[in-house]
Amino acid sequence: MKSPSPDKIRNVALVAHGGAGKTTLAEAILFLGGSVARMGRVDDGSSALDYAENEKKREISINLGIAYGTWNGTKINVLDCPGYADFYGDVRAGLRVADSAIVVIAAPSAVEVGTELVWQFLDQMSLPRAICVNKMDKEHADFRKCLASLSEMFGARTAPVTVPIGAANGFKGIVDLIEEKAYVYDGPGKFKKEDVPAEMADEVAEFRTQLIEAAAESDETLMEKFFGDEPLSVDEIRRGLREGVAAATIVPVVATAAGSGVGVESLMDLLVGVMPSPADVPEVVGAKPRSEDEEKRPVTVDAPFAALVFKTVAEQHVGELSFFRVYSGRVSSGNDVLNATKDESERMGQIHAMVGRDRKEFGEVTAGDIAAVVKLRVSRSCARRTRRSRRTSTPSSGRRSSAASATCTSTSWSRSSRTSSGSRSTGRSRRFRTGRRSA
Ligand SMILES: Nc1nc2c(ncn2[C@@H]2O[C@H](COP(=O)(O)OP(=O)(O)OP(=O)(O)O)[C@@H](O)[C@H]2O)c(=O)[nH]1
Ligand SMILES: [Mg+2]
Numbered sequence: 056m057k058s059p060s061p062d063k064i065r066n067v068a069l070v071a072h073g074g075a076g077k078t079t080l081a082e083a084i085l086f087l088g089g090s091v092a093r094m095g096r097v098d099d100g101s102s103a104l105d106y107a108e109n110e111k112k113r114e115i116s117i118n119l120g121i122a123y124g125t126w127n128g129t130k131i132n133v134l135d136c137p138g139y140a141d142f143y144g145d146v147r148a149g150l151r152v153a154d155s156a157i158v159v160i161a162a163p164s165a166v167e168v169g170t171e172l173v174w175q176f177l178d179q180m181s182l183p184r185a186i187c188v189n190k191m192d193k194e195h196a197d198f199r200k201c202l203a204s205l206s207e208m209f210g211a212r213t214a215p216v217t218v219p220i221g222a223a224n225g226f227k228g229i230v231d232l233i234e235e236k237a238y239v240y241d242g243p244g245k246f247k248k249e250d251v252p253a254e255m256a257d258e259v260a261e262f263r264t265q266l267i268e269a270a271a272e273s274d275e276t277l278m279e280k281f282f283g284d285e286p287l288s289v290d291e292i293r294r295g296l297r298e299g300v301a302a303a304t305i306v307p308v309v310a311t312a313a314g315s316g317v318g319v320e321s322l323m324d325l326l327v328g329v330m331p332s333p334a335d336v337p338e339v340v341g342a343k344p345r346s347e348d349e350e351k352r353p354v355t356v357d358a359p360f361a362a363l364v365f366k367t368v369a370e371q372h373v374g375e376l377s378f379f380r381v382y383s384g385r386v387s388s389g390n391d392v393l394n395a396t397k398d399e400s401e402r403m404g405q406i407h408a409m410v411g412r413d414r415k416e417f418g419e420v421t422a423g424d425i426a427a428v429v430k431l432r433v434s435r436s437c438a439r440r441t442r443r444s445r446r447t448s449t450p451s452s453g454r455r456s457s458a459a460s461a462t463c464t465s466t467s468w469s470r471s472s473r474t475s476s477g478s479r480s481t482g483r484s485r486r487f488r489t490g491r492r493s494a
Contacts, residue, residue: 061334061423068153072169073138076189080313081135088124103411119145152380162196165204192312214269219310243316270295333423352383360384
């Protein structure tokens with residue numbers, strides 16, 4: 056397996072109040088994304104992500120779950136964050152390497168304390184986000200109430216992209232407002248695509264106008280079309296939303312019942328068509344080892360290697376497994392890289408793509424992607440690595456090329472001024488603080 060190009064990757068964190076359905080949603084994404092043969096469940100211990108014994112026993116997520124699915128040729132790396140406050144360390148770890156987040160809320164409860172907390176985290180990190188109103192099949196589920204609660208709590212400009220057909224026992228599926236089609240479900244991935252039900256015509260027209268207006272506001276040419284009463288194409292709506300999400304002026308909303316896989320396809324369409332890829336976010340800025348100089352690393356495969364280890368776990372029969380995100384360049388098993396925190400050389404062990412506990416061998420990991428490597432000698436979570444140049448691959452050679460010596464250090468996210476065109480910028484820069492030990 057090899058990484059796709061950065062524009063074909065989405066690194067998305069699922070965050071929420073405890074029990075809102077993040078892991079269930081992630082399981083549906085893995086199933087529809089072709090990574091698991093059957094959709095795992097938290098309740099019967101078959102979850103691919105909540106696989107630790109104490110997670111199975113308590114039926115909650117304790118660790119950050121990391122897995123991927125593929126949708127329309129795009130690799131979606133899912134970072135399933137725990138919901139309970141005791142485990143917020145792992146939420147931070149997941150958000151640190153995500154390019155966007157899905158905030159899951161349980162439809163019967165709407166915004167909860169944990170929703171407010173994760174929203175604050177996302178604000179601090181200026182992370183683009185969408186909202187998933189889940190559990191639409193449960194009693195007291197009320198989509199409009201959730202939208203009102205979101206606006207009231209966060210003042211967010213929400214733009215529903217899908218709306219539910221019915222609620223609670225009467226929940227049948229969703230209407231995709233971009234496509235103007237109804238998806239009537241009969242289990243995960245099993246649906247009939249139909250015309251919008253006649254009784255929902257007014258509601259759909261109202262929400263669709265809101266959506267198109269929100270999308271058009273992000274782009275002058277789209278705005279002209281909107282005021283000229285010209286219809287916007289599916290691609291134009293997605294383009295407008297993409298720019299609005301990146302500029303943090305729009306928060307798209309989808310309705311799901313993740314437990315039965317309802318509405319998850321549209322969420323995956325949103326991830327691929329609207330949410331930012333690693334190529335859409337500004338290049339990383341790092342501090343050169345042994346110097347106060349900064350160096351920028353573009354998110355391209357040909358740039359020197361820079362990565363961040365964001366989580367280290369001890370796995371039975373495997374040993375220590377370190378999850379890392381590549382910010383620039385490429386790396387394969389057997390490469391020598393520099394741990395810039397400790398100023399020591401590190402040989403990359405076997406690299407894997409993870410689906411919860413299951414591993415798939417990874418040939419080469421490139422810019423923007425996330426993978427796991429076994430048994431690193433010196434690197435632990437939050438250590439940063441750059442590729443050692445060929446000249447320095449033997450410990451005795453002692454010098455590094457300047458290209459290889461620039462490094463990414465600990466992250467401090469800050470908002471950057473957007474480009475005047477507003478395009479391709481998420482409105483945040485990735486700055487890596489210079490708080491590193493002197494060499
Ligand atoms: N009826 C219904 N139940 C759901 C749905 N999604 C999740 N659940 C149930 O809600 C409970 C919690 O689901 P999880 O997926 O573990 O929620 P979570 O947000 O990952 O929980 P933590 O990670 O522990 O915060 C489980 O019993 C799920 O089966 C849904 O769409 N409908
Ligand atoms: Mg969970």
